Amino acid sequence: MGSVTLSGDVLTVVAGGPLRGELRAPGDKSISHRALMLAALADGDSHISGLSDGADVAATAAAMKALGAGVAPDGEGVRVSGGRLRAPAGPIDVGNSGTSIRLLAGIAAGCPFTTVIGGDASVNRRPMDRVAVPLRLMGADVDGADGGRRAPLRIAGGELSGIRWTPPAASAQVKGAVLLAGLFAEGETVVREPIPTRAHTEEMLAAFGADVRVAGGEVAVRASRPAPFEFDVPGDPSAAAFWLVGAAVTPGSEVTVYDVYRGAGRDGFLRVLRRMGAEVSAVPTGRDRVRLTCRHGPLRGVTVAAREAPDLIDEIPVLAVAAALAEGPSRFEGLGELRHKESDRLRSTLAGLAALGAAAEVDQQALVVHGGARLRGGSVDAAGDHRIAMAFCIGGLAASEGDETAVGGWGAVATSYPGFVRDLARCRT
Numbered sequence: 001m002g003s004v005t006l007s008g009d010v011l012t013v014v015a016g017g018p019l020r021g022e023l024r025a026p027g028d029k030s031i032s033h034r035a036l037m038l039a040a041l042a043d044g045d046s047h048i049s050g051l052s053d054g055a056d057v058a059a060t061a062a063a064m065k066a067l068g069a070g071v072a073p074d075g076e077g078v079r080v081s082g083g084r085l086r087a088p089a090g091p092i093d094v095g096n097s098g099t100s101i102r103l104l105a106g107i108a109a110g111c112p113f114t115t116v117i118g119g120d121a122s123v124n125r126r127p128m129d130r131v132a133v134p135l136r137l138m139g140a141d142v143d144g145a146d147g148g149r150r151a152p153l154r155i156a157g158g159e160l161s162g163i164r165w166t167p168p169a170a171s172a173q174v175k176g177a178v179l180l181a182g183l184f185a186e187g188e189t190v191v192r193e194p195i196p197t198r199a200h201t202e203e204m205l206a207a208f209g210a211d212v213r214v215a216g217g218e219v220a221v222r223a224s225r226p227a228p229f230e231f232d233v234p235g236d237p238s239a240a241a242f243w244l245v246g247a248a249v250t251p252g253s254e255v256t257v258y259d260v261y262r263g264a265g266r267d268g269f270l271r272v273l274r275r276m277g278a279e280v281s282a283v284p285t286g287r288d289r290v291r292l293t294c295r296h297g298p299l300r301g302v303t304v305a306a307r308e309a310p311d312l313i314d315e316i317p318v319l320a321v322a323a324a325l326a327e328g329p330s331r332f333e334g335l336g337e338l339r340h341k342e343s344d345r346l347r348s349t350l351a352g353l354a355a356l357g358a359a360a361e362v363d364q365q366a367l368v369v370h371g372g373a374r375l376r377g378g379s380v381d382a383a384g385d386h387r388i389a390m391a392f393c394i395g396g397l398a399a400s401e402g403d404e405t406a407v408g409g410w411g412a413v414a415t416s417y418p419g420f421v422r423d424l425a426r427c428r429t
Contacts, residue, residue, distance in 0.1 A: 002397065004428065006421055011389070011410040013396035015377065015403045018252030018296070021427040023243065024259050025235035027052040029416050031261065032233050033060045033099050034176070034204050037107060039080035040069035041183065042208065044228035049077030051233050054416040056097035059119075063092045063104055067115075077232075083225070087113035091152060094119040096342060096384075096415045098126050099173055101151055103201075105131045106177035108155040109140035110184025118152030122342050122384055128153055131177045134165045138181055138189070162187035162222075166194065169337060170310045172265075175219065176201035182221040183210060190220040197310045198265040234261035234289050238314040239417050241269045242390050243427070244294040245318045248278040249325045249398040253296040255427060262290035268311025272319055275302045276326055299326035301371045306334025313337055316367065317349045317391035323369035324358035325398060336365040342412070343383035352380045352392040356399060377403030386412040390420055 002016035032052040037060065039046035051057055061078070065071050066088040070081030085107075094100035094117060101117050105128070108115035118124060129149040132142040141156035142148055162185045167174045175191045179201050182189025194217070202219045205212040208226035212219065240257040247255040262284065270292070273280055276299040283291045299322055304312065309332070312319065316332060323330035338345035346362055353360045355378035359370040377399050382389035389407050396405025413420050 002428070004421065004424055006410060009409060009411045011393060011407045011421065013393055013405045013407070015397055015399040015405070016401040017428060019243070019246045019250050019255050019397070019427040020253060022256040022258065023423050023426060025239040025257050026054065026417055026419065027233040028236040028261050029054060029057060029238070030099065030172070030198060030200050031204070032057040033103060034200055035231055035233060036060050036064050036071070036080065037103060037180070038204055038208055038226045039229070040064040040067065040082040040085065041107070042226040042228045043083030046080045046082065046228045047074060047077055047230045048080065049232045051078065052236065052416065053418060054414065055095055056100060056415045059093070059095045059097045060100045063094060063100060066092050082228070085111055088115060091116040091118055094123060096120050096122055096412070098123055098342070101128070101153070102131050102173040102177050103180060105135060105142070105153060105155060106180030109135040109138060109142070109157045109181040110160055112158035114154065114156045116152055116154050124151045126151070126340055130167065130169065130171060130174050134163060134174070134178050135181055137163050137165070138185055140181070160185035162189035164190045164192065166192045170195040170197050171337070172197035172200065179205065179212070179219060179221050183224060185223060188220050188222050190218050192218045195307055195310055196265065199263070203263065235259040237261055237266040237269070240292055241315045242318055242394055244273065244280060244292060245322045246394045246397055247294040247296060248273060248299060249296070249322055249394070251296050254293065256291060256293040258285065258291040260290050260292055261288055263288055265311050268308055269315035269319060272302060272304055272312065273322070276300055276322060301326045301328035301330040303330070304332045309334035309337070314387060317345060317352070317387050318394055320349050320353060320360065320367060320369050321391055321395040321398070323371060324353055324360070324373040324375065326371045328371045330369045330371060332367040334365055335367055341385065343385035343388060345385060345388065348383045348385055348388045352388060352395065355380045356392065356395050356405065375399040377405045379406045379408065382407055382409035382412050384409060384412050386415045386417065389413050390417065393424070
């Protein structure tokens with residue numbers, strides 16, 4: 001049986017033995033961010049349970065408090081007292097959370113005061129013009145570093161008008177920012193998506209009473225506010241993906257993850273795993289939840305088209321690990337957006353695969369993994385990216401028995417899944 005040890009910022013995995021067990025993934029990060037923001041906009045008290053316990057969502061909660069919402073523990077969740085936003089006393093720091101800063105920009109654009117929002121070095125390198133441009137067109141004054149293309153952003157909001165906007169790159173964060181700003185705007189705000197992205201913003205706006213419509217590849221909102229709500233956040237499919245791939249590639253394994261969100265746009269990795277030949281079952285356990293089980297078995301290479309990429313943007317690194325162990329090559333197309341995540345995730349994935357003895361290359365915006373690898377232990381730099389860290393922990397588990405893999409920069413995992421090592425230990429006993 002292999003072992004796992006965490007020393008400082010390095011997780012060391014010794015391969016050997018299967019993954020077996022049942023666990024609940026942490027609360028969905030994308031949904032958690034939006035639940036906190038919509039509760040802060042609602043006029044009254046909302047109760048949210050099941051929130052992600054990662055640092056990214058904690059940053060959003062702190063930002064809502066800085067803008068005047070009450071956010072306090074209440075039983076097994078939090079109570080948010082919203083509806084009375086005010087100018088923050090100082091700059092808002094979102095840490096490593098790109099979702100927080102982009103969605104918050106939309107809210108700040110609608111508020112009649114100035115908000116400064118920044119983050120850590122990674123967030124401050126990420127492109128912000130994709131939200132700044134449409135918010136300026138709506139009437140907000142948005143400035144920032146590098147001519148407004150980078151954070152920290154300074155947003156003087158209020159007096160917005162609706163626009164029709166087609167994002168130049170598929171992005172649920174950009175769509176969400178424009179729709180949130182549209183809640184404050186005169187007239188209708190429309191976002192058109194040639195390639196659909198995660199629908200959390202529009203689904204939650206509709207569920208909580210805002211004036212939103214979805215039709216023909218467009219999402220439109222009018223000035224409105226959510227009503228106070230009670231909401232339980234389902235488990236995160238992107239977190240569940242690590243355990244399902246881990247079971248698929250580690251001999252003798254069988255892992256079940258329950259209470260996982262099953263909405264549109266979040267099951268892309270399941271479709272890819274099944275095309276690869278993985279034995280994955282999905283049993284619905286509620287309107288928006290599913291119980292997922294995966295067993296070890298042989299995998300084959302696949303081609304993933306660019307139109308599928310928005311549904312896989314968070315799971316590509318761990319799917320690349322599965323592809324390395326599959327029979328035959330795999331090709332993942334349309335991955336340009338991965339250049340702008342917590343790390344250059346294409347480069348980080350390539351480096352991780354090479355460190356464990358797999359052959360892969362980037363062909364324009366596609367990742368090609370040659371397959372048939374016999375993974376070996378190695379040293380992987382997570383490059384400040386939580387998904388790279390967890391993906392190559394799974395890769396280390398699937399290396400030759402007894403091989404040791406060291407994943408440096410493990411602290412990044414706290415942004416989304418601080419209980420990962422605990423859950424890994426649970427599945428290896």
